[in-house]
Amino acid sequence: MSSPAPATAHRIVIVGGGAGGLPLATRLGDTLGRRGRATITLVDRYATHLWKPLLHEIAAGRMDADLHDVDYFLMAYWHHFRFRVGAVIGLDRTNRLLKLDAVHDDDGIEILPPDVVPYDTLVFAVGSVSNDFGIPGVAERATSLDTAADAERFHRRLVAASLRAEGRAARGESPTVRIVIIGAGATGVELAAEIRHCTRAFASYGLDRMHPERDIVITLLEAAPRILPPLPEKIATAATELLGRLDVAVCVGERVTAVDADGVHTAEGAVIPADLIVWAAGIKAPPVLARLDGLEVNRAHQLVVDTTLATTRDPDVFALGDCAACPWPEAPHAGALLPPRAQVAHQQATLLAKNLKARLAGKPLSAFHFTDFGSLVSLGELSAVGNLMGRLVGGNLFIQGLIARWMYASLYKMHQVSIHGALRVAIDTLSRVVRHRLEPRVKLH
Numbered sequence: 001m002s003s004p005a006p007a008t009a010h011r012i013v014i015v016g017g018g019a020g021g022l023p024l025a026t027r028l029g030d031t032l033g034r035r036g037r038a039t040i041t042l043v044d045r046y047a048t049h050l051w052k053p054l055l056h057e058i059a060a061g062r063m064d065a066d067l068h069d070v071d072y073f074l075m076a077y078w079h080h081f082r083f084r085v086g087a088v089i090g091l092d093r094t095n096r097l098l099k100l101d102a103v104h105d106d107d108g109i110e111i112l113p114p115d116v117v118p119y120d121t122l123v124f125a126v127g128s129v130s131n132d133f134g135i136p137g138v139a140e141r142a143t144s145l146d147t148a149a150d151a152e153r154f155h156r157r158l159v160a161a162s163l164r165a166e167g168r169a170a171r172g173e174s175p176t177v178r179i180v181i182i183g184a185g186a187t188g189v190e191l192a193a194e195i196r197h198c199t200r201a202f203a204s205y206g207l208d209r210m211h212p213e214r215d216i217v218i219t220l221l222e223a224a225p226r227i228l229p230p231l232p233e234k235i236a237t238a239a240t241e242l243l244g245r246l247d248v249a250v251c252v253g254e255r256v257t258a259v260d261a262d263g264v265h266t267a268e269g270a271v272i273p274a275d276l277i278v279w280a281a282g283i284k285a286p287p288v289l290a291r292l293d294g295l296e297v298n299r300a301h302q303l304v305v306d307t308t309l310a311t312t313r314d315p316d317v318f319a320l321g322d323c324a325a326c327p328w329p330e331a332p333h334a335g336a337l338l339p340p341r342a343q344v345a346h347q348q349a350t351l352l353a354k355n356l357k358a359r360l361a362g363k364p365l366s367a368f369h370f371t372d373f374g375s376l377v378s379l380g381e382l383s384a385v386g387n388l389m390g391r392l393v394g395g396n397l398f399i400q401g402l403i404a405r406w407m408y409a410s411l412y413k414m415h416q417v418s419i420h421g422a423l424r425v426a427i428d429t430l431s432r433v434v435r436h437r438l439e440p441r442v443k444l445h
Helices: 021-033 053-059 072-078 148-170 187-200 231-245 288-291 342-360 400-422 423-436
Strands: 010-015 037-042 082-085 086-093 097-100 110-112 115-118 121-124 177-182 218-222 247-253 256-260 263-266 274-277 314-319 374-378 384-390 395-400
Touching: 021 037, 021 400, 037 072, 053 110, 053 148, 053 187, 072 082, 082 148, 086 218, 086 288, 121 342, 148 177, 148 187, 148 274, 148 288, 177 263, 177 384, 187 218, 187 247, 187 374, 218 395, 231 247, 231 384, 314 342, 342 400, 374 400, 384 400, 395 423, 400 423
Parallel strands: 010 037, 010 121, 037 082, 121 314, 177 218, 177 274, 218 247
Antiparallel strands: 086 097, 097 115, 256 263, 374 384, 384 395
16 A cells, blocks of 8 residues: 655656656655655546557557556556546646646547646656658658557548448459558568458458458558668668568658658659558657757757756756667667667656656666667567567577567567566456457457
8 A cells, every 4th residue: 555645746747658667657656655755646538548659569450559548547547546638738847737728529629728736856758759851742641650549540430441442342343442651661661561461351251352462452661772671681682572572562762752642752753653642751759848948859859858857958858768868878870860660669668767866865876778689570470570680699680471570479578577577467467368359360350
């Protein structure tokens, strides 16, 4: 049972409940919050959490978001922190007040008025959003996978396009559905493979007039010379071969210049017709971070932090994950920043939990050192490709196939353990194995 926090207890406010923010809130709640040494408040614009690397599976239809999201209010009850729903609109650093916008329901009716949340220590863990670089037509005609709502919206469009194609096939017309994915990073590659695997199952549910490989045309565009630019070339080569086996057209060196009713236009003068377009070509931190009472940000709106994760202009404000521009001293080239990866956010949350406890005790803060455990890219339910790094595997081990897919799935389990604990995750996993036999292979609504 939690000890009541004294009136003067240190107030720690965490903004964003993603891969870093929620584990940080649970760790601090289970230690400082439970013992009454501090009050921990998590703020998020949504009431539930979904691990962002799952969004491509939701978009393709292999996963139901409602069965995998986590309720923040329930997590707050279990882990001794408070939850406030609301979007950040400003900051008053002089008076240490975080400003929240009003909350409205789906019909636009106000649920909660604008409010302020007082803090002594503030942590931003708001992740990233898509960056369309101002390319004409992208915002209006392409779907980005920033949230579960985005993924579910694309899935509904995919199902609708497939149903229309089935109707055309019944009338003897062309049933072709053309899908263009712009950006061949991990999100784009994983989405292309997942769509192919899921649409193959459509015939089992009555959409049997279409031939998935022939009639659902998937094109993956990348401006760089190869797919998966941040990852080792061996991984990119293996992923390209696997995508070829899935009949996914991979076009590299194609920079998109516009998107309109005719399709996707490239700098080479090509026009690629498209019924569905996904933008997965770049990310940036949420623009609101550039309006936080003078905190330093870079061109991508990331909060500039030092190696302790404290912001450069205010020692009471910290940032982690994709929204933080954190130095990477161990990188091969000088001046590098840590990459926007889930394992970075997870490791930073672990360090920051220790640093905030040290801060309350008046002790010096430790610097963050990133340990790269490798990268894995999912290519469907039974395949993945990637590399494992570290002493356990003797440096750098390339893996692919079913073993890599199991390793990829284990990353999600590790995230669940960080917020639920091993026992709850074991029980949940067992129940999902039993329930899986009663669920359809893909979602068609």
